[in-house]
Structures are given as C-alpha cells and as structure tokens.
Amino acid sequence: MGRLTGTDPSLLRRINSAVVLHALRAATAAGRGTGTGRPGSVDEAEKPGAATLTDLVGATGLSRPTVEGVVEGLIAGGLVTEVPADVETRRQGRPARRFRFRAEAGHLLGVEVGPHRVAALLSDLDGRMKGSAQRAVTVDAPAEERLERVRTTVADLLRRSGVARDSLRAVGVATPGIVEADGTVRLCTALPGWTGLPLGERLGRSFRCPVLVENDANAAAVAEHWQGAATGTGDVVFVLAGLSPGAGSLIAGRLHRGFGGAAGEIGALHLLGQEAAPEEVLSTTGEPLHPLDEEQVARVFALAREGDDRAREAVSRFMRRLVHDVATLVLALDPEVVVVGGWAAGLDGVLAPLQEELARYCLRPPEVIQSLLGEAAVATGALRLALDHVEEELFAVEGTVTARRTRSR
Structure with missing residues (x-):
C-alpha cells in the first residue's frame, strides 16, 4: 500500500465520507420507532428520520460544499437517498432537501452451526432483523451434510425474505471449536469431521462477500453484550x-x-x-x-x-x-x-x-x-460480527491508513 499523507485527497474524501455517513445513519436511526428488532421478532421500523444539509454541516463541522459533494457521492453509491417532502411542507415554500441512510441497501447474515441444528438470522445494515430460519441436524452428521444444511437453510431464508444473495455485505458464522484467523477450525470435538475444516473458505464459495468465522461461545458473549443480559x-x-x-x-x-x-x-x-x-x-x-x-x-x-x-x-x-x-x-x-x-x-x-x-x-x-437471548445468542453474535465488519468498512477512518485485515476479529 502506498504511503498516505495528511494532504492525500483520497484519504480526505474517505474521512469526509465516513463522517457524513455516520451522521446520516445516526439521524436516520433517531427518527425510527420503538421496535426492538430482536432475534425471533421481525419488527419493521417506523418511518426513519432524515437530515438536511444544514443538519449535517452542524453535526460534522465540514463545509456545506464538502457535505453536499459527499452526499451526492453517497447517493450515487446507493447508501443514501433523498427523502421527498410531504405535501404540507411543500405548501409552506421551497423545502430544504432531506436525506437518510439506506439501511436496506444491503443485508447481513448470522449463522450458527451447532451439534443439533443450523440457524440463520437476516438483518439490514442497521442490524434490524428481517427474518430467521433453522433446521435440525443430527449430532453424528458428517461435515459435508452439515455444510449442505447451512446452504439450504440460508437459501430458504433468503427466498422467504425476498432478499437477493448479492445483497449480502457480510456473513458471520459461529461454531464450536478453536477457530483460526482465516476461518479454519483448528480443533473441534463436538462436530464430526470439523477439526481442520477450512470453514470460512468452504462457505465463502456460496457468497460474494466476506465470511467471518468465530467460536460459538465468543459469538454468544458478543450477542449478550449487544442485545442481551450484559448490555x-x-x-x-x-x-x-x-x-x-x-x-x-x-x-x-x-x-x-x-x-x-x-x-x-x-x-x-x-x-x-x-x-x-x-x-x-x-x-x-x-x-x-x-x-x-x-x-x-x-x-x-x-x-x-x-x-x-x-x-x-x-x-x-x-x-x-x-x-x-x-x-x-x-x-x-x-x-x-x-x-x-x-x-x-x-x-x-x-x-x-x-x-x-x-x-x-x-x-x-x-x-x-x-x-436473555437463549438459543438465539450464538446466531445473534455471528450477526453482530458481520455488522462490525460492515461498520468498519463504512465508518472506520482507521481502515484507510492501515492494511485491511482478512478477517474482522
């Protein structure tokens, strides 16, 4: 990677984009209703909030021309949309342009691969649940059968939710065992044929996005901290x-x-x-x-x-x-x-x-x-890890000055 300096225009654009997008996402979330979006319930959000250019200038400290240029670029990239003014507002004169973050611009998957079942959760880019699915599997099922159960469970969830596979931005997978940074299961006594399995690579063949593999207890800890008993x-x-x-x-x-x-x-x-x-x-x-x-x-x-x-x-x-x-x-x-x-x-x-x-x-x-999350804890933690990865891609300025990691850990 080439050396970046404080005057590097690509770095400045990336910083400005991350700052504006973060502000827009916060404004959008602030306008939503009180739906929990918790696992097991598919809550639809109330009408999302929006922000004007003036709001964004105040929130970011950037100049108005800079904010306007960034917003137009984010619209072109599909992450932001302009919110039409309602009839009453238009009657009062020329309304200020208002914008919102498009959480529906992509989706995330959290997958649990356990001894007795495969479970999957689907969310938008805000982590709000859009669907769930699970299928039973026997404890002694061979690795290939368990992998196929993952594929069919995910395919069924996407089909029922009306979500295209290429809409997925990241997939988190949680499984028993010691997991290497590249998604290989180094040791697992709970699932037959799992030790040495390059799980990230195998499942990665089914998706056009990063697949992040984590130990199941680690994922559950993340979930309880995010939405459960340890918030x-x-x-x-x-x-x-x-x-x-x-x-x-x-x-x-x-x-x-x-x-x-x-x-x-x-x-x-x-x-x-x-x-x-x-x-x-x-x-x-x-x-x-x-x-x-x-x-x-x-x-x-x-x-x-x-x-x-x-x-x-x-x-x-x-x-x-x-x-x-x-x-x-x-x-x-x-x-x-x-x-x-x-x-x-x-x-x-x-x-x-x-x-x-x-x-x-x-x-x-x-x-x-x-x-508090019960049997949904592991899949929820896998989903949170996928969300962390996407948030790092979209909002973390640090990612522009360091080499990207191969796995969101």
Missing part, C-alpha cells in the same frame, strides 16, 4: 453451559480470543487433575452415561429433584465441575457479570448454586445471570 457491561464472561462447557469473555467491551483463539476453552480443564469424562460425571449407575445427550442429562436432573440419591450425587459432581471451570475464568478476569447460556442454563438448580459456590472461591464474586 452496558464492559467486563463479561459468557458460559455456554453444557456437557463440555465453553466460555467467551469481553474485557472493556472487547472480545478476548487469546493468542491462538483458544481463550475460554474451559471444557478442557478437567484434564488438569479432574480426569472424569462428562459421561462419567453424570452417571447414576457407575457405568458411563449413554447416550450422552441433553435428554439424558435432563432426566438425571429430574431424578435428583425427586430425591434419587445417585442422581443427586451426579448433579453435585456436574455442578462442582462447572463451578471449577467458571471460577478459573472469574479469578483470572474479574468480570462484573457472568452470563450463563446454553441448554444446561435451563435446568432447574444451576444458577443459584453457581452463584453461591463462586462466592466461596472468588475474591470478588460476580453477578451470575441467565442469558
């Missing part, structure tokens, strides 16, 4: 509670992945002295629990509530393991909040003991709360 909280640990728990963490509002993307893999902690596998921890017979699935584990918890001694001991072992794993992260990171999600979060008797036991182990016990 407004900077230091967060999200626990994807299950047979082999995973965790994602945000430090000062930024996702922490670690040097190799393996931060939060607390499911491996039992290898450091607690060798019992999950199927042994949850056994009520002395033999490994089989099949090891959510239904079986829920049955163990139900038996414990009914007073079965062996089931109560199994649940106690499960809780000790979960507390041990979570306390390790809490002691290292000192989060304000621990959000518990995943299927195990819905089992009676998980959150309260976790809160109590963390108070015993941790110097400053965090608040322990349940996920």
Whole structure:
C-alpha cells in the first residue's frame, strides 16, 4: 500500500465520507420507532428520520460544499437517498432537501452451526432483523451434510425474505471449536469431521462477500453484550453451559480470543487433575452415561429433584465441575457479570448454586445471570460480527491508513 499523507485527497474524501455517513445513519436511526428488532421478532421500523444539509454541516463541522459533494457521492453509491417532502411542507415554500441512510441497501447474515441444528438470522445494515430460519441436524452428521444444511437453510431464508444473495455485505458464522484467523477450525470435538475444516473458505464459495468465522461461545458473549443480559457491561464472561462447557469473555467491551483463539476453552480443564469424562460425571449407575445427550442429562436432573440419591450425587459432581471451570475464568478476569447460556442454563438448580459456590472461591464474586437471548445468542453474535465488519468498512477512518485485515476479529 502506498504511503498516505495528511494532504492525500483520497484519504480526505474517505474521512469526509465516513463522517457524513455516520451522521446520516445516526439521524436516520433517531427518527425510527420503538421496535426492538430482536432475534425471533421481525419488527419493521417506523418511518426513519432524515437530515438536511444544514443538519449535517452542524453535526460534522465540514463545509456545506464538502457535505453536499459527499452526499451526492453517497447517493450515487446507493447508501443514501433523498427523502421527498410531504405535501404540507411543500405548501409552506421551497423545502430544504432531506436525506437518510439506506439501511436496506444491503443485508447481513448470522449463522450458527451447532451439534443439533443450523440457524440463520437476516438483518439490514442497521442490524434490524428481517427474518430467521433453522433446521435440525443430527449430532453424528458428517461435515459435508452439515455444510449442505447451512446452504439450504440460508437459501430458504433468503427466498422467504425476498432478499437477493448479492445483497449480502457480510456473513458471520459461529461454531464450536478453536477457530483460526482465516476461518479454519483448528480443533473441534463436538462436530464430526470439523477439526481442520477450512470453514470460512468452504462457505465463502456460496457468497460474494466476506465470511467471518468465530467460536460459538465468543459469538454468544458478543450477542449478550449487544442485545442481551450484559448490555452496558464492559467486563463479561459468557458460559455456554453444557456437557463440555465453553466460555467467551469481553474485557472493556472487547472480545478476548487469546493468542491462538483458544481463550475460554474451559471444557478442557478437567484434564488438569479432574480426569472424569462428562459421561462419567453424570452417571447414576457407575457405568458411563449413554447416550450422552441433553435428554439424558435432563432426566438425571429430574431424578435428583425427586430425591434419587445417585442422581443427586451426579448433579453435585456436574455442578462442582462447572463451578471449577467458571471460577478459573472469574479469578483470572474479574468480570462484573457472568452470563450463563446454553441448554444446561435451563435446568432447574444451576444458577443459584453457581452463584453461591463462586462466592466461596472468588475474591470478588460476580453477578451470575441467565442469558436473555437463549438459543438465539450464538446466531445473534455471528450477526453482530458481520455488522462490525460492515461498520468498519463504512465508518472506520482507521481502515484507510492501515492494511485491511482478512478477517474482522
């Protein structure tokens, strides 16, 4: 990349464009209604707001000719449109020209690829939900079958939503495992054939836009910080509670992945002295629990509530393991909040003991709360990562003076 200077005209144009577009987007959003746009609901926005050239001059500090030139360029690029004046305004004289950001100019996808299902969320460029879809998949499905399930789920969602595939600006994908920066799954024990899979590359063949791959617990942490239980909280640990728990963490509002993307893999902690596998921890017979699935584990918890001694001991072992794993992260990171999600979060008797036991182990016990997004958390986080990528492309001036990254991390 050539050297840029403070007088480089392309840099100045990029800065001015980002500043004006950001102001227009804020003005447009300010005029919308109170629809939540949350996952699972397809809220249509109220009439969006708009800004005049005078408004934009005041908001950006740029000269009027500069703002006018930038706006015309953004209109030509399809990101901005002029808002026609209503009849009453026209009667009062020549109205000022008004403009708005076109959130409908592109779309984003958030995709969850999990052991039991594939789920997808579709939004506009403001992150407002336009549709959702999901399809079941078996735990033992081979990699090719799972990839095909992703393709058919996305195709169905786009068709039902009336959105063209070439309208997509970015696709976020969240999956179990340790994910490399290029979207390759370095290690995954939850999905057959997933270890070593170049997931970003494989799915990228289906789209003409960037495909960003992230660990599922990391994505869920991002989602809870964006629209869930941890909104407004900077230091967060999200626990994807299950047979082999995973965790994602945000430090000062930024996702922490670690040097190799393996931060939060607390499911491996039992290898450091607690060798019992999950199927042994949850056994009520002395033999490994089989099949090891959510239904079986829920049955163990139900038996414990009914007073079965062996089931109560199994649940106690499960809780000790979960507390041990979570306390390790809490002691290292000192989060304000621990959000518990995943299927195990819905089992009676998980959150309260976790809160109590963390108070015993941790110097400053965090608040322990349940996920507000539930099963939508992972796909929502994948969507947020796609939105982050597009926002960086559209609004981040820093992108003009540094080499672009191959992946939005």
